[in-house]
Amino acid sequence: xxxxxxxxxxxxxxxxxxxxxxxxxxxxxxxxxxxxxxxxxxxxxxxxxxxxxxxxxxxxxxxxxxxxxxxxxxxxxxxxxxxxxxxxxxxxxxxxxxxxxxxxxxxxxxxxxxxxxxxxxxxxxxxxxxxxxxxxxxxxxxxxxxxxxxxxxxxxxxxxxxxxxxxxxxxxxxxxxxxxxxxxxxxxxxxxxxxxxxxxxxxxxxxxxxxxxxxxxxxxxxxxxxxxxxxxxxxxxxxxxxxxxxxxxxxxxxxxxxxxxxxxxxxxxxxxxxxxxxxxxxxxxxxxxxxxxxxxxxxxxxxxxxxxxxxxxxxxxxxxxxxxxxxxxxxxxxxxxxxxxxxxxxxxxxxxxxxxxxxxxxxxxxxxxxxxxxxxxxxxxxxxxxxxxxxxxxxxxxxxxxxxxxxxxxxxx
Numbered sequence: 001x002x003x004x005x006x007x008x009x010x011x012x013x014x015x016x017x018x019x020x021x022x023x024x025x026x027x028x029x030x031x032x033x034x035x036x037x038x039x040x041x042x043x044x045x046x047x048x049x050x051x052x053x054x055x056x057x058x059x060x061x062x063x064x065x066x067x068x069x070x071x072x073x074x075x076x077x078x079x080x081x082x083x084x085x086x087x088x089x090x091x092x093x094x095x096x097x098x099x100x101x102x103x104x105x106x107x108x109x110x111x112x113x114x115x116x117x118x119x120x121x122x123x124x125x126x127x128x129x130x131x132x133x134x135x136x137x138x139x140x141x142x143x144x145x146x147x148x149x150x151x152x153x154x155x156x157x158x159x160x161x162x163x164x165x166x167x168x169x170x171x172x173x174x175x176x177x178x179x180x181x182x183x184x185x186x187x188x189x190x191x192x193x194x195x196x197x198x199x200x201x202x203x204x205x206x207x208x209x210x211x212x213x214x215x216x217x218x219x220x221x222x223x224x225x226x227x228x229x230x231x232x233x234x235x236x237x238x239x240x241x242x243x244x245x246x247x248x249x250x251x252x253x254x255x256x257x258x259x260x261x262x263x264x265x266x267x268x269x270x271x272x273x274x275x276x277x278x279x280x281x282x283x284x285x286x287x288x289x290x291x292x293x294x295x296x297x298x299x300x301x302x303x304x305x306x307x308x309x310x311x312x313x314x315x316x317x318x319x320x321x322x323x324x325x326x327x328x329x330x331x332x333x334x335x336x337x338x339x340x341x342x343x344x345x346x347x348x349x350x351x352x353x354x355x356x357x358x359x360x361x362x363x364x365x366x367x368x369x370x371x372x373x374x375x376x377x378x379x380x381x382x383x384x385x386x387x388x389x390x391x392x393x394x395x396x397x398x399x400x401x402x403x404x405x406x407x408x409x410x411x412x413x
Contacts, residue, residue, distance in 0.1 A: 029072060096120070115142055152175065235272050301320060
């Protein structure tokens with residue numbers, strides 16, 4: 001725990017800001033504000049990331065995903081006073097800031113009032129070729145009302161989208177007006193968590209029908225995708241993609257058609273992004289990262305898409321570990337592979353080859369094959385050897401039979 005001493009605040013004396021980072025994962029944030037009596041007055045724990053789309057100087061659209069919040073600061077966070085409500089303020093990266101405001105509605109409830117997010121395109125590392133330079137802010141009215149003595153909880157993914165920014169939140173726990181310095185154990189659930197946890201008792205009168213399983217689909221068409229920056233092609237991907245979705249107990253399989261799919265992305269020294277989109281897919285993000293300074297892997301997948309019934313399906317997972325290969329090479333797997341993003345969303349890949357870093361002259365480097373392909377390559381010579389051995393045995397037996405017949409024909413009378 002790290003504590004910062006802030007300036008005196010009317011009604012609260014001298015505040016101590018205590019921060020605990022990484023309690024849930026490397027991208028989880030946990031904030032504990034205490035007053036001069038060392039009593040907790042605001043508590044929050046949550047995870048979040050941001051996807052920003054911007055226009056480049058050559059009039060193309062690029063996207064960047066901001067998920068590394070490990071060096072976050074909390075300057076300006078406050079438990080509030082008689083004039084202002086509580087506020088959580090977070091600063092991270094180069095010019096990113098995020099603020100959520102709370103308002104006491106009455107003596108029995110408070111509201112998570114509004115959320116604002118600011119980013120600075122003057123940051124040449126994150127936005128190396130942005131056409132418009134400056135600080136941009138998006139604000140969203142949330143207005144979620146919570147009982148005063150409850151802690152708000154939402155483990156499900158929450159998505160806010162406005163202008164060119166998509167915000168994701170999950171594993172959220174927050175109590176803005178902590179009573180008597182003790183964080184409540186009574187939870188107020190968001191609507192998505194209520195749907196997941198509420199169980200309606202059913203008295204069956206007939207044998208229940210099983211959940212329908214999707215009919216197998218044919219192998220998807222293989223598409224070629226790339227990302228270009230000021231230095232040329234920086235990311236290459238070739239793959240057939242099949243999405244497996246379970247929503248409201250209905251399973252479906254969707255093949256991505258590369259002929260109707262748009263692709264953009266961005267490349268940085270430690271991360272690279274490939275974003276796919278179409279008329280039904282708002283975005284499907286593949287985020288790659290460098291580990292140990294000598295290998296790359298698929299670290300994150302984010303998806304938001306429109307289903308047939310008109311609802312929006314959104315999932316994010318930034319703790320994956322797939323497609324691992326050395327830097328300077330590509331990763332290849334011709335056999336079908338499954339990327340398990342969540343229990344409700346998996347991606348099947350076919351004829352996969354990716355290289356998100358160190359692309360030279362727009363061409364793939366030597367590939368590191370997946371174990372499934374390696375096993376296949378090992379079995380082929382074994383099978384050929386067995387076949388040749390069998391053929392030799394057949395020839396030998398035929399020779400012995402022929403020789404025996406020849407000897408029989410020359411016996412004396």
